[in-house]
Amino acid sequence: MTFLLFAEQMLNGLQFGIMLFLMAAGLTLVFGVMGLINLAHGSLYMIGAFAAAAVAGATGSFVLALIASLAAAAAAGALIELTVIRRLYKRDHLDQVLATFALILILSEGTRWVFGSFPLYLDVPSYLSGPVTLPGGIQYPLYRLFIICAGLLVAGGLFALIARTRIGIQIRAGEADREMIAALGVDISRLYTLVFALGAALAGLAGALVGAIQSVQVGMGEPVLILAFVVIVIGGIGSIKGALVGALLVGMTDTMGGVLLPRFFALFLDPSAATTIGASLGSMLIYILMAVVLIVRPSGLYGSA
Amino acid sequence: MKLTKLAMLATTALLAAGAAMAEGKVKVGMITTLSGGGAGLGIDARDGFMLALKLSGSDAVEVVIEDDQQKPEIAVQLADKMIQAENVDVLTGIIWSNLAMAVVPSAVAQDKIYLSVNAGPSALAGKGCHPNYFNVAWQNDNLHEAAGAHATKAGYAKTFILAPNYPAGTDALTGFKRFYKGELAGEIYTTLGQTDYAAEIAQIRASGADSVFFFLPGGMGISFMKQYADSGVGLPVVGPAFSFDQGILQAVGAAALGVVNTSQWGKDLDNAANQTFVAAFQQEYGRLPSLYASQGYDTANLLLSAIGKADIADKDAFRAALKEADFASTRGDFKFGTNNHPVQDIYVREVIQEGDIFTNKIIGVALEDHVDAYAAECKM
Numbered sequence: 191m192t193f194l195l196f197a198e199q200m201l202n203g204l205q206f207g208i209m210l211f212l213m214a215a216g217l218t219l220v221f222g223v224m225g226l227i228n229l230a231h232g233s234l235y236m237i238g239a240f241a242a243a244a245v246a247g248a249t250g251s252f253v254l255a256l257i258a259s260l261a262a263a264a265a266a267g268a269l270i271e272l273t274v275i276r277r278l279y280k281r282d283h284l285d286q287v288l289a290t291f292a293l294i295l296i297l298s299e300g301t302r303w304v305f306g307s308f309p310l311y312l313d314v315p316s317y318l319s320g321p322v323t324l325p326g327g328i329q330y331p332l333y334r335l336f337i338i339c340a341g342l343l344v345a346g347g348l349f350a351l352i353a354r355t356r357i358g359i360q361i362r363a364g365e366a367d368r369e370m371i372a373a374l375g376v377d378i379s380r381l382y383t384l385v386f387a388l389g390a391a392l393a394g395l396a397g398a399l400v401g402a403i404q405s406v407q408v409g410m411g412e413p414v415l416i417l418a419f420v421v422i423v424i425g426g427i428g429s430i431k432g433a434l435v436g437a438l439l440v441g442m443t444d445t446m447g448g449v450l451l452p453r454f455f456a457l458f459l460d461p462s463a464a465t466t467i468g469a470s471l472g473s474m475l476i477y478i479l480m481a482v483v484l485i486v487r488p489s490g491l492y493g494s495a
Numbered sequence: 496m497k498l499t500k501l502a503m504l505a506t507t508a509l510l511a512a513g514a515a516m517a518e519g520k521v522k523v524g525m526i527t528t529l530s531g532g533g534a535g536l537g538i539d540a541r542d543g544f545m546l547a548l549k550l551s552g553s554d555a556v557e558v559v560i561e562d563d564q565q566k567p568e569i570a571v572q573l574a575d576k577m578i579q580a581e582n583v584d585v586l587t588g589i590i591w592s593n594l595a596m597a598v599v600p601s602a603v604a605q606d607k608i609y610l611s612v613n614a615g616p617s618a619l620a621g622k623g624c625h626p627n628y629f630n631v632a633w634q635n636d637n638l639h640e641a642a643g644a645h646a647t648k649a650g651y652a653k654t655f656i657l658a659p660n661y662p663a664g665t666d667a668l669t670g671f672k673r674f675y676k677g678e679l680a681g682e683i684y685t686t687l688g689q690t691d692y693a694a695e696i697a698q699i700r701a702s703g704a705d706s707v708f709f710f711l712p713g714g715m716g717i718s719f720m721k722q723y724a725d726s727g728v729g730l731p732v733v734g735p736a737f738s739f740d741q742g743i744l745q746a747v748g749a750a751a752l753g754v755v756n757t758s759q760w761g762k763d764l765d766n767a768a769n770q771t772f773v774a775a776f777q778q779e780y781g782r783l784p785s786l787y788a789s790q791g792y793d794t795a796n797l798l799l800s801a802i803g804k805a806d807i808a809d810k811d812a813f814r815a816a817l818k819e820a821d822f823a824s825t826r827g828d829f830k831f832g833t834n835n836h837p838v839q840d841i842y843v844r845e846v847i848q849e850g851d852i853f854t855n856k857i858i859g860v861a862l863e864d865h866v867d868a869y870a871a872e873c874k875m
Contacts, residue, residue, distance in 0.1 A: 195701040202693035299530065307534040309717055309746035314725055321727035329700070331725045334693065403722050404690045405714035405746060409531050413688055445694050452683075462682065469660050469684040 197328050199449050200442075205334045207441025208341030212396035213414055214421040214433040215348060216389025222428020223364045223385050224279060227286045230270065230293035231393055231418065232411025237297070238263040238394025239401035239410060240305055243312035252315035256398055263394020264387040266297075271386040276379070294412070302408050309407040312398075337399050344392065345434055352430055361385060365428055420476055424483045426493025435491055440476050447475035520557045521807050523798070524577035526570055526598065527588035527612075529562035533713055535742040536590045536787050537562075540612045542780055543772075543791030544587070547799070550775055555802050556795075559583065565590075567597040574598045578605055584807045585610060587794055590787070592616040592635060592663050603627035606810065608817070612794045613787060615836065617666055621869030624834040627810075629817055631794040633759055634836050634867035635663055636670030638735035641757035641841035641861035642708055643674030646733050648861075649755075652677040654733075655704035657695055659711065660684035667710035667735070673868065680704030685711070690718045696726045706730055712737040717746050724750035731755070736855075739846055741785035744853040751846045751853060759837070760789045760826050761844050761857040768796075768823035783854060789825045796822040834873035838866050 217231050241262035246255035274293065278286045313319075314333045321329045352358040360381055363371040372378045397411070404410070421440050425432025452468025459467065483491065525544065528537035541560060548556055559581055563570040570589065577583045586602050587610040589595045595614035602609050603625040611630040619625070620634045646654055656671060656679060658664035664684060672679075680702040683695055699707060707730050711719050716738025723732070736758035744751060762773050762783060772792050776784040784792075800822035805812035820829050832838045841862045844855040 192701060195697055198697040198700075199694055202691075202697060205693065206691060302530070302534070307529075307538050308742045309535070309714060311746045311748050313721065313748055313750075319725055321725075329727060331693075331722075331727070333725060400690075403718065403725060405717035405743075407714050407717075407746075408534070410690070410714070413690065448686075449694050449698065465682055465684055466660065466665075469686070473660075473686045 194326070194328055197326065198330060199445055201328070201330055201334070201338075203442035203445035204438065205338050205341075205441070206445055207438035208338050208345075209396055209400055210414075210417055210421050210441055211345060211434050211437035212341055212392050212399075213418040214425070214437050215345075215430060216392040217415075217418050218422040218425065218428055218430065218433045219361070219385055220389045221422065223361055224275075224382055226275060226278060227283050227290065228275070228389075229287060229290040229415065230297065231389070232415030233294050233297035234263045234267055234390040234393040235397035235411040235414060236301060236408070237266050238397030239312065239406045240301055240310065240397075241394070242398035242401055243310040243406045244305075246312055247310070252318075252402075255312070256395065259394045259398030260391045263397070264391035266394075267390025268383055268387040270390075271383045275386060276382075279382075298408050305408075307408070309405045312401045312406050314402045333403060340395075340399060344395070348392075348430055357381075357384070417476070420480050422490075424480055424490055426487075426490030428494070429490070429492040432490055432492030439479065443479050444472075444476050448472035451475070519555065521555060521585060521798070521802055522581065522583045523556055523558045523585045523587060524574070524581060524583035525558055525560045525588035526563050526573045526577070526586065526594075527560070528565045528590050529560075531565050533565045533590065536613070536713070536785075537588070539742060539785045539787040540588065540590065540791035543776070543784060543788035543793075544612065544795040545791075546772075546776055546779055546788075547792045547795035549779075550771070551796075551799050553799060553802075556798065560588075563589070563594060565594070567594050570594040570598050571601075574602055578602065578607060584608065585798065587612055587798075589614055593661075595619070599628060600625075608810075608813070610794050610798060610817075612790045615867075616662070617869050620834055620836050620867055621872035622874075624873035624875055626814055626835070626875055628835060629797070629831065630836045631797055632790045632837070633839070633841075634869065635666045636673070637841060637862075637865060637867055638737070638757045638759070639667045639670030639710060640674045640865070640868075641843070642733050642735055643671040645755065645757060645843050645859075645861045646671075646706060646708060647674065647676045649706075649731075649733075651706040651731070651733075653680040653703065653705045654708050655680040655682075655699045655702055655706070655730075656708045657683040657685060657711075658709065659687040659689070659715065661687045664710060670868075671708055671710075674862075675708075685715075689715060692719045692722050693726075695719075696723055696728060699730070700726070700728050704730060706733060708733045710735055710737065713743065717743050720747045720750045720754070733757075736760075736786050736844065739844070739855060740787065741783045741854060742787075744846065744855075748853065749848075752848060754846045755858075756844050756846070756855070757841055757861050758786050758844055758855070759839050759841050760786045761842055761855055763855075763857055764825065764827060764842075766823075766825070766827045769825040769827075772825045783852065793822070793824050793826070793829070796824070832866050832870050834867070834870045834875070836867050836870065838864055841865055 238259035242255040242259040245258035421436040425436025451472045455464035561573045585608045592614040615634040658667045739756040801816035804816040843859040
């Protein structure tokens with residue numbers, strides 16, 4: 191394996207991790223602050239992608255499309271919180287899973303009803319398309335670099351928000367003791383709506399960013415949701431830092447495992463068996479990683495026990 | 496008293512049976528994918544099927560349609576319900592091979608006719624063939640074999656091949672390799688449902704390949720083509736029609752322009768049946784048909800042709816009538832081989848742009864009168 195290929199794969203792992211972080215951040219916030227398991231998080235990712243595709247199709251502007259994805263997903267998140275989720279905080283996790291699973295079905299068929307059954311078109315804008323040559327001669331798509339930068343910016347903003355602002359203090363306080371913060375006069379239900387909308391907006395942004403290089407279709411959120419859950423379990427539920435580290439770990443493991451394992455097996459197996467076994471084992475690798483983390487640290491890397 | 500009751504019951508039953516006979520309708524159970532990520536394929540197949548019935552003006556067929564959600568266990572439940580409660584004569588509609596494998600063997604063993612609009616797993620073409628099972632689309636390997644033949648003809652000597660790691664994916668690469676004479680620059684099995692192909696594209700770039708063959712149906716293909724075009728690798732791409740059908744070309748956009756793909760059908764095939772089909776489909780549904788729609792349309796016309804020749808109650812005569820395949824196919828000539836799978840030409844198509852619409856144009860023939868590789872294993 192040459193250095194160029196290795197470096198390119200490292201960048202791919204990084205980009206995949208950043209994308210997972212955008213999904214996992216909202217999920218872990220909602221779980222940490224409100225104690226809610228939200229299976230419909232993937233549907234918000236889908237809503238973001240569809241909103242972006244619709245706006246990009248109508249206006250031709252990618253910037254407007256990104257703004258639309260944030261706005262649509264946040265609005266959908268707030269609406270869902272006010273109408274459905276609000277009733278679930280006091281229920282046990284099984285009721286939450288049931289209700290948010292119903293939301294997945296409703297949102298998916300609703301989206302099909304509005305946009306039809308065929309995938310939508312959303313493309314990388316011309317000023318971000320094509321490869322660039324990085325120092326060292328690595329050819330890498332500009333758009334993927336853009337995703338990495340955008341994700342890092344969002345991560346930075348999120349840390350600043352949590353650590354430096356009044357809302358951040360309230361969110362952290364809500365995580366620690368929700369009765370006490372309510373007693374101190376903070377409007378806890380408004381805070382919950384806000385956190386849920388924020389998480390939804392991040393998922394919507396991830397959907398729009400990724401939708402430009404993938405397929406914008408009904409049900410696109412569910413596979414990502416599973417990975418996002420793996421990320422927050424590894425990182426520790428409720429921890430933004432854990433979500434970032436977990437996302438990068440999962441992104442790197444998945445990408446490098448898929449590349450290196452078939453080569454490893456090719457050393458002592460015949461090529462076609464090596465590719466099959468390597469690919470199968472590669473796709474299991476993140477779950478093995480999760481199992482190992484859970485054995486060593488049952489509450490995740492940064493989870494409070 | 497008891498006897499009178501029994502007699503009355505018997506009479507009613509006989510009357511009911513008589514009424515059903517008099518109607519003379521053939522009841523068709525269509526199990527297909529109408530929700531979830533794979534819904535576009537099922538909807539096209541259904542629309543094609545229903546269009547043919549509508550155009551024929553015949554009221555000899557009654558159709559019950561159910562959504563399998565692309566889940567084998569649901570397909571099995573629906574098939575049981577249709578056979579036992581609805582009492583259908585003919586089953587059809589399944590898109591995915593894993594669902595077909597769950598439903599078809601038991602349905603044909605219960606003496607129901609099964610007409611496949613799409614899935615053609617090798618297990619049902621070879622040793623597992625059955626007189627009640629007719630495939631109107633293709634055997635799974637066929638379009639990939641044609642892609643292999645085309646790659647050889649185009650002079651590619653180092654092709655990089657990839658497909659998802661599931662039975663139809665392995666069949667695809669096997670089919671390609673069966674007719675491809677060059678050497679392989681690399682061979683990758685991806686995860687089923689994978690949406691990011693950056694790692695694979697990096698390997699293609701580093702492999703020194705001169706061309707790429709991929710089988711990634713539905714959304715996977717959309718993702719791959721967009722990312723491949725954006726990566727600047729720029730090697731020529733060959734694939735089966737499944738990643739370039741009318742339902743997804745709009746979503747891939749300009750990234751697919753010029754890509755060569757293989758199919759048993761194209762909207763520009765020059766025969767009267769096809770021209771009628773394409774025009775009527777556009778008028779009825781306001782979109783261009785895909786190959787899945789053409790397969791549904793052909794299936795319905797095959798069924799109608801058999802109904803015109805034989806009574807469904809006489810299974811032997813009905814099977815013989817189906818086997819004759821005496822209908823005007825959108826593919827032009829259509830005939831069944833010994834294993835009830837099509838013997839047909841497979842064409843090479845190129846993705847072009849017509850106004851705002853991305854679509855396919857036939858540019859040549861990859862394989863003529865192609866018989867699938869499993870026909871010889873079929874003993875019936």
